[in-house]
Amino acid sequence: MSALTPTRTPVPRTPAEPGAEAPARRPLRRDLLRSERPGVRIAAWSTVVVFGGFALLPVYWLLATALTPRDQVFAYPPRLFPATPTLDAFAALAGNEQLFVYLRNSLLVSVLTAVLSVLVSAYMGYSFSKFRYRGRRSLMYFVLASQMFPQALLLVTLYSLFSAYGLLNTYTALVLSFTTFTLPLCVWMLKGFFDTIPDELIEAARVDGASRLRIIHSIVLPLSAPGLIAAGLFAFVRGWNDFIFALTLAGPEKQTLPPGLVNTFVGEAATAWPELMAASLAVSLPVAIAFIALQKYLVGGLTAGAVKG
Amino acid sequence: MPTYPALDTTALSRRRLLQLLGLGAGTLTLAACVPEAGPAAPNAAGTAAAGTKTDFSFASWSLTEESAAPAIRELLGQYAGDNDVEVREVSYPYNEYISQLTLQVKGGQVAGAVHVDVAWLGSLAALGKLQDLGPLAQGVDYTEAGLSAATFDGVQYGLPWNIGAIGLIANTDLLERAGIAAAPTTVDEFESALKDLKKLGGGVVPYAASTKAAQLKDVLIWMETFGSPLLDSGKVTIGDDASVEAVTWYRSLYDQGLIAPDVDRFDARSLFAQGRAAIYDDAIVGRDAVVTESPDKKLADKLTAWSRPVLAAGDTPRALVWGGAIAVVDGEGAETAADFARWMTSDVDVARQYFEARGLPPATESALVLPDVADDAFGAQFAERITATATTNPFWVYPQYAQIETVIAEQVQAVLVGSAEPRAAMEKAGAAAQKLVD
Numbered sequence: 011m012s013a014l015t016p017t018r019t020p021v022p023r024t025p026a027e028p029g030a031e032a033p034a035r036r037p038l039r040r041d042l043l044r045s046e047r048p049g050v051r052i053a054a055w056s057t058v059v060v061f062g063g064f065a066l067l068p069v070y071w072l073l074a075t076a077l078t079p080r081d082q083v084f085a086y087p088p089r090l091f092p093a094t095p096t097l098d099a100f101a102a103l104a105g106n107e108q109l110f111v112y113l114r115n116s117l118l119v120s121v122l123t124a125v126l127s128v129l130v131s132a133y134m135g136y137s138f139s140k141f142r143y144r145g146r147r148s149l150m151y152f153v154l155a156s157q158m159f160p161q162a163l164l165l166v167t168l169y170s171l172f173s174a175y176g177l178l179n180t181y182t183a184l185v186l187s188f189t190t191f192t193l194p195l196c197v198w199m200l201k202g203f204f205d206t207i208p209d210e211l212i213e214a215a216r217v218d219g220a221s222r223l224r225i226i227h228s229i230v231l232p233l234s235a236p237g238l239i240a241a242g243l244f245a246f247v248r249g250w251n252d253f254i255f256a257l258t259l260a261g262p263e264k265q266t267l268p269p270g271l272v273n274t275f276v277g278e279a280a281t282a283w284p285e286l287m288a289a290s291l292a293v294s295l296p297v298a299i300a301f302i303a304l305q306k307y308l309v310g311g312l313t314a315g316a317v318k319g
Numbered sequence: 320m321p322t323y324p325a326l327d328t329t330a331l332s333r334r335r336l337l338q339l340l341g342l343g344a345g346t347l348t349l350a351a352c353v354p355e356a357g358p359a360a361p362n363a364a365g366t367a368a369a370g371t372k373t374d375f376s377f378a379s380w381s382l383t384e385e386s387a388a389p390a391i392r393e394l395l396g397q398y399a400g401d402n403d404v405e406v407r408e409v410s411y412p413y414n415e416y417i418s419q420l421t422l423q424v425k426g427g428q429v430a431g432a433v434h435v436d437v438a439w440l441g442s443l444a445a446l447g448k449l450q451d452l453g454p455l456a457q458g459v460d461y462t463e464a465g466l467s468a469a470t471f472d473g474v475q476y477g478l479p480w481n482i483g484a485i486g487l488i489a490n491t492d493l494l495e496r497a498g499i500a501a502a503p504t505t506v507d508e509f510e511s512a513l514k515d516l517k518k519l520g521g522g523v524v525p526y527a528a529s530t531k532a533a534q535l536k537d538v539l540i541w542m543e544t545f546g547s548p549l550l551d552s553g554k555v556t557i558g559d560d561a562s563v564e565a566v567t568w569y570r571s572l573y574d575q576g577l578i579a580p581d582v583d584r585f586d587a588r589s590l591f592a593q594g595r596a597a598i599y600d601d602a603i604v605g606r607d608a609v610v611t612e613s614p615d616k617k618l619a620d621k622l623t624a625w626s627r628p629v630l631a632a633g634d635t636p637r638a639l640v641w642g643g644a645i646a647v648v649d650g651e652g653a654e655t656a657a658d659f660a661r662w663m664t665s666d667v668d669v670a671r672q673y674f675e676a677r678g679l680p681p682a683t684e685s686a687l688v689l690p691d692v693a694d695d696a697f698g699a700q701f702a703e704r705i706t707a708t709a710t711t712n713p714f715w716v717y718p719q720y721a722q723i724e725t726v727i728a729e730q731v732q733a734v735l736v737g738s739a740e741p742r743a744a745m746e747k748a749g750a751a752a753q754k755l756v757d
Contacts, residue, residue: 081614084589086522166422173426257415258422262408269412277384278413280608281585 069291076100076288083283099284103292111263112270113293119181119256119266120249123188127196127245128238130189135200136226140212150201157194164190165258172259179261187255192245199244203237204230239307243300250297267293361444361451361474362649372402375652375659378409378423379434380416381643386607390676394669398659404652406659407431417442424448430650432660434480437642438715440471445718449476450647455657459665465682468711469644477644478664479682481673484638485540485602486705487625490618493523493597502625506544506568509628513577516597524579526572527587527596530735534583535728537600539712541565543637545630550713555756557727558742558749567741570734580735588612598625602641603701604679624701626708638709642682680706719755726751 042054075083076099078092085093103109138150168187169178177183207230215225231238250267257269265273271293275286377395381387395406409429411419417439423429424446435443443449453475456466465479489502497516503509516525529537539549545568546561556562572578582590588605590596592612601609610619626636645660647653663669670686673679680698681687693699714720730748733739739747 081612084593086593086595169422169426258419272412273383276412278380279604
C-alpha cells in the first residue's frame with residue numbers, strides 16, 4: 011500500500027486466538043451498571059440519575075419557563091410543571107422575523123469562523139508539531155499567551171482597527187474577531203493531534219516523492235479528521251455563543267443571536283422570560299444536533315495526544 | 320519504533336511564564352497609556368429650525384424594549400414625516416448601553432440624538448462630544464428639577480425627557496394585613512413596620528432592599544439619610560460615623576431577616592409582583608414591570624409611594640434622582656438632532672402620547688398639568704412624596720462613578736455576609752473611592 015493512502019492501524023477488540031482468555035476488563039459502564047452486586051448497581055444507577063438530573067435540569071427549566079405564562083414565571087412556591095402551560099412564547103417567536111435574521115447571521119459567522127479557524131490552525135499546528143525551527147516554542151507560547159489578554163482589551167483594540175479599515179458592522183469583522191480567540195486553542199488542539207501521527211508515515215510519503223503540501227493534504231489532514239472536526243466544533247460554538255464582540259462590532263443588521271435575544275427580550279425594567287427561554291431553547295437546537303452528530307469525532311479529537319503511545 | 324515529540328517540549332517553564340506575564344503586563348501598560356479624549360468645551364446647539372433638516376440617528380435603550388419601542392418608533396416616524404428626514408435607530412440593551420455608547424461615540428460611529436440616563440451625563444460629557452443645549456432649553460417650561468438633572472458641570476448637556484426619582488414603593492394590601500395604617504416617618508418607625516410585616520409569615524420579605532453587590536449602590540441613599548454627605552469638596556466621606564451607622568443598621572435588618580439575601584432590582588420587582596415583598600426601592604418605570612408580572616390583577620391599585628424615612632423627625636427625606644434626558648453628539652445631522660431633542664422633550668402632544676404609552680413623568684410644567692398626567696394618582700403621589708426631595712448622586716460628576724459605586728458596594732457586601740466590620744469596611748471603601756476621585 012502506498013504511503014499516500016491514509017490508513018489507521020486496526021485496534022483488536024476481541025482476543026484473536028481461539029481459546030484465549032476472556033478480556034480482563036469490560037467497559038466501566040457495564041461493570042458498574044450491570045454489576046451482580048445490588049448495592050453497587052443501585053449506587054451506580056443513583057449516580058447516573060443524580061448527574062443526569064444535574065445536567066438536564068437547566069434544560070428542563072428552560073422548557074418549563076418557555077411554557078409558563080409570563081405572570082406565573084416567578085410564582086411562589088415555584089412549580090416543577092407549569093400550572094397552565096401555553097405555547098404563546100413559541101408562537102411569538104414564529105412571528106418574529108428579526109429572530110430569523112439573527113439566526114441566519116449566527117449560522118453564517120459561526121460556520122465561517124469554524125472554517126477559518128480550522129484552516130489556519132491546521133497549518134500552524136502542523137508546523138508546530140512536525141517542523142523544528144528557531145523560535146518555534148516561543149511562537150507557540152506567544153499564541154497561547156494571546157488567550158491571557160482580557161477580552162475588553164482585545165475588543166477595544168479590534169474596534170479601533172476595524173474602524174480604521176472600515177470593517178465595523180460587517181461579517182468580516184465578526185469572523186476575524188471570533189477567530190482571534192478560537193485560534194490559540196485550535197492550534198494547540200491540532201498540534202496535539204498531529205503529534206500522534208507517526209513521523210514514519212510522513213517520511214515514507216517523502217520517499218515516495220510527495221511534496222510537503224501533498225503530504226499535508228493527502229495524508230495528515232485526512233488522518234486528522236476527528237481533530238479537525240473537534241476544533242471546528244469548538245470554534246463554531248465559541249462564535250455561536252459570543253455576546254460582547256457581536257454586540258459591539260456587528261451593528262444592527264449583522265447582529266447575531268446572543269445580543270439579538272438580549273436586545274429583543276431583556277429590558278430596563280422587565281424581561282420577557284418565557285419568550286427568552288423559548289428562543290434560547292430553539293436556537294440551542296442546531297448546536298445540540300451538531301454535537302450529537304459529531305460526538306464520536308469530538309471525543310476522539312479532544313483526547314488525541316493526551317496519552318503518549 | 321516511532322519517535323513522538325517529547326511531552327516536555329510543551330512544558331511551561333517558570334522563566335517562560337514570567338516572560339509571558341511580562342509581555343502581557345507590557346501590553347496592558349501600553350494600552351493604558353493611550354491618551355483619553357479630554358473634556359472639551361461643548362459647542363452651543365444652534366437653532367436647527369433655521370437651517371435645512373437633515374437625516375440623523377437616535378440612540379436609545381428603550382428601542383429594544385417591547386413596552387417602549389412602539390411608542391418611540393411612532394414618535395420618530397412623526398418627526399421624520401413632518402420634517403422629511405430619516406431617523407436612523409441605534410439601540411443597545413440597558414445594561415450594555417453606556418459602555419457601548421461610549422465606545423461608539425468615541426469611535427465616531429454615533430452622532431445625533433442620544434437618550435441618556437441622567438447618571439451617565441458626566442461620563443459622556445468627558446468625551447468632549449456633547450453639545451451645550453442651554454440655548455435650546457431657553458423659552459421652554461422645563462421643570463427646575465429636570466433642567467438640573469440634565470446639567471453637568473454647569474452645562475446643559477441634555478434636555479430632560481422623563482425625570483423622576485427612585486424611592487420606596489409599598490403594597491397597601493400587605494401593609495393593611497400587617498396593621499400598618501400610616502407610612503413610617505423615621506428610621507425607627509420603619510424598622511418597627513418591617514418587624515410587623517415579618518410577622519405575616521408565609522415567606523414575605525418585609526423590604527426587598529438590594530443586597531446583591533451589583534445593586535448595593537442603593538445603600539448610598541441610606542447613608543445620606545443617616546447624615547453622610549458621601550462627598551464633600553472632593554473628599555469622600557464614606558467611613559464617617561453616619562455611613563458606618565447606616566451600614567450597621569442595614570446589616571441589622573439583614574440579620575433580623577427584614578431584608579433578604581441576594582436581591583437586586585429585578586429580584587425585588589419579581590418578589591413584589593408576586594406579593595412576596597411588601598416594600599422595595601424603584602423608579603416609577605418599574606410600575607409597568609411589577610403590574611405586568613403579577614398574578615394579582617389589582618396590584619396597580621395597591622401601590623403606594625412612601626417618602627424615605629428620616630433619622631430624626633423634621634429631617635428632609637432623601638431620594639435619588641432618576642430619569643432620562645436627550646443629549647446631542649456632534650457630527651452628522653447634529654443640528655436636526657438638537658431640534659428633534661427639543662421637540663421630543665417639550666412638545667405637549669408628544670408628552671401626552673408618550674405618557675399614555677408608558678406612564679413616565681414628563682419634564683415640562685405644561686405637560687405635568689395635562690389631565691392624564693395629573694389624574695394618575697400613583698404618579699402624583701410619587702412626585703409629591705419622592706421626586707420632590709430627590710437629589711443627584713454626588714459621584715455622578717466623575718466619569719468613573721460606576722467604579723466608585725462598585726468598590727463601595729463590595730465593602731457593604733462584605734459587611735452583610737459578616738466577613739468585615741462596618742467601620743473597617745467603610746473606611747476601606749472610602750479610601751478606595753477616594754483614589755478613584757483623585
